[in-house]
Amino acid sequence: MSTTLIISPPRTRDSFVAKLFAFLTSAPPIPPAPTFHPVAAAGAGPHCPLVVVQLLAHPSADHLQVAHFAGGSVVVPRGYFNNGELAVFIPEGAHLPEYLLKRANLWNHTTGYGALRGREGNRVAWKKVQGVLSYGVLIKALNDPDPLGEPSAMLFGPRGDWSSATMFTEGECCARFLAVQ
Template identity: 40%
Template sequence: MSTLRVTAERLTILEHPNADALELAQVGLYRAVVAKGAFRTGEFAVYIPEQAVLPDPLIAELGLTGRLAGGAANRVRAVRLRGELSQGLVCRPAALDGTDLAAASAADEDFAERLGITKWVPPVPVSMSGDVTAAPDLLPWTDIENLKRFPGIFAPGDLVTVTEKLHGTACCLTYYAGTGEVHVTSKGLGAQRLALTEAAGNLYWRAVRGYGLPELAAELAGKLGAARLGIYGEVYGGGVQDLGYGVDARRELPGYAAFDVCADIGGRLRWIDPADLPVGELPLVPRLFHGPFDLDRVLELAQGRETVTGRGTHIREGVVVRTADDTYSPVLGGRALAKVVGDAYLTRKGGTEYE
């Protein structure tokens, strides 16, 4: 999940190929459909990303009453307008009149609170929730930003691994070598330093036990000399999200695929590609590419059909890109890690987005 920030951005204005009265405002690699003549290349405007929830006065000001997503028609999501994908909103809200947007952009100022914009958090089904306990020593999550928003994360030729992004719910197991204790949590609960109490019907614990993850974590911690070992994976199947990948998680063992591992070795966190682990049968997210970074190739891989089932049953959610040696990104101020979400996935009907 990426972070929600509402920022001032320098625009590049492109022609809309199918509408004389519309244009495309480009921010990074995102494009938002705007009225023709409303903005010019080089000007600055406010960019409101997908999953933003807008207050009613701002919706009315922007002329979007009844036109946004969600039951309250207040959520920004990707749409196609005259055949072109529009991701996010480009505007100049009245509340920011007099603000030097160029200076705000240079300072990377976040206007979300000032504009009353919040991030959409979907309700969580009962099978994905449960009783919780405090877990202050959980290993951290990495928010995965979108490569379209930050296209400079990778340089051409950087050695990268591209894996398929699965549409499930993220699960983290933290193993503590000193006590043998295991904490299991979701992304949303993990951000609050809360772990789920083990229960037979809980989705995450069913996957953790069903795939023997505590035993794998203990084995790996021993081999690496880690005080804490985290295995991050996607739990999926029918009843989890709208894409089930041929598994009915309500009646059988949920699907599971690991996408990241974190080892606390000597007080320092080391992030490891699960495909490089010296342990046994850990299900992994599909690897689609390993080699020199090429932006066009990555954008292409984000589209198409999933490879989990081997039959292309569903559309592909997208891809995740990471450097092979897990390098630092000055663009993000953290790990060089990014995602690209497929166009068809963004505009599908009846989708679910539980964390």
């Protein structure tokens, strides 16, 4: 019985570099991390601005969309937001209060904990959703229909009624009002 030994040809450094370059240039681009720094100042808490959302189709899931805005992107359910709508961006590292987790449908009523990271399930962290990186959470706001003024939206505080409603404009930080830490 004879044994055949297959020996691969020796590789050169140039062929390795060429194959590596071909692989890296063919891979889908990774979206940039948000430019919002999660902590505005020492002890001030996270910076949670009101942003204008632009929606793109998710590359591998029909039931999801990728919401892009100045500074980042978040994977959201299809139909939850409309193009040009204002929403509050909550960056990774922020802790959401229980009422906001419930309002954003991120609360597990069976366990009594949030669906995010951390011991209590309330800490925002980046996550890969169906192959796309999501860098935070978007909270829906009640958009002002006035087309002549600057983009603004109304947010409801912890009580959730009209007495706790406040208007915010695009780029304004909503963290203190929403009790996001």
